[in-house]
Amino acid sequence: MEQLINRPTDHMTPEEYERLIANEPTIHFYDDAAKILSPYLSLFGMSTRAIKRILPDLGAYLTSRVIGSQIRERLQCPLAQALSSGGDVMLLSHSMGCMVAYDVLWKFSRMSEYKHLWEHKLNEWLTLGNPLGEPAVKRSLYDSNEPEDGMYPANIRHWTNINAEDDYIAHDARVEDDFHLMLNRNLIESIDDQPLIQTFWKDSHTGRANPHNFFAYLNHTKVAEHVADWILRS
Numbered sequence: 001m002e003q004l005i006n007r008p009t010d011h012m013t014p015e016e017y018e019r020l021i022a023n024e025p026t027i028h029f030y031d032d033a034a035k036i037l038s039p040y041l042s043l044f045g046m047s048t049r050a051i052k053r054i055l056p057d058l059g060a061y062l063t064s065r066v067i068g069s070q071i072r073e074r075l076q077c078p079l080a081q082a083l084s085s086g087g088d089v090m091l092l093s094h095s096m097g098c099m100v101a102y103d104v105l106w107k108f109s110r111m112s113e114y115k116h117l118w119e120h121k122l123n124e125w126l127t128l129g130n131p132l133g134e135p136a137v138k139r140s141l142y143d144s145n146e147p148e149d150g151m152y153p154a155n156i157r158h159w160t161n162i163n164a165e166d167d168y169i170a171h172d173a174r175v176e177d178d179f180h181l182m183l184n185r186n187l188i189e190s191i192d193d194q195p196l197i198q199t200f201w202k203d204s205h206t207g208r209a210n211p212h213n214f215f216a217y218l219n220h221t222k223v224a225e226h227v228a229d230w231i232l233r234s
Contacts, residue, residue: 017198083120090124103142109155133172
């Protein structure tokens with residue numbers, strides 16, 4: 001963390017990133033392999049099994065309704081309170097948190113027990129290291145089996161998506177092509193897929209880089225600028 005924070009912002013460039021991972025040839029390989037294999041694993045019904053094996057916490061969320069409910073509850077209470085206040089709310093989500101946030105936002109805008117929240121919209125949703133483009137993940141979202149008129153959250157104004165180069169969890173870096181019907185149906189005002197960034201987390205014990213690391217995303221200038229712009233506007 002100390003090395004990450006002390007890195008000058010002008011050293012967050014593609015050239016500096018290549019120097020960071022120069023001795024880690026597998027970094028590019030994992031991301032490329034995920035991009036190539038994901039459609040085939042999905043075609044043969046293997047993606048969920050692969051996710052459960054590689055990322056057991058994500059697998060548990062996808063396959064256990066009880067665990068999923070317990071995780072969603074941690075977001076539902078504070079987010080419902082924030083939205084009910086009528087203020088300008090930004091929700092920042094990372095990795096599995098993007099799925100949790102999507103499901104909670106869908107519930108808030110679609111289920112009758114949350115009717116008191118139907119008129120309250122989230123102004124900004126910022127997703128980082130986002131796996132929502134993964135076919136197995138999309139099939140496991142709350143609205144995946146809904147009829148067309150019940151699909152997608154209807155309470156987001158602006159969705160900004162930022163993913164890092166070589167982040168194999170977010171290997172499908174774009175979400176607009178997967179969720180464009182939200183725009184077509186006027187359920188959302190904008191979906192903005194930002195250009196890939198380079199993150200600079202390196203574990204002090206193993207010496208391995210981790211492009212998916214949450215703190216590396218938060219420390220990046222592009223993420224900080226987006227959050228700062230929202231704070232200054234509000």
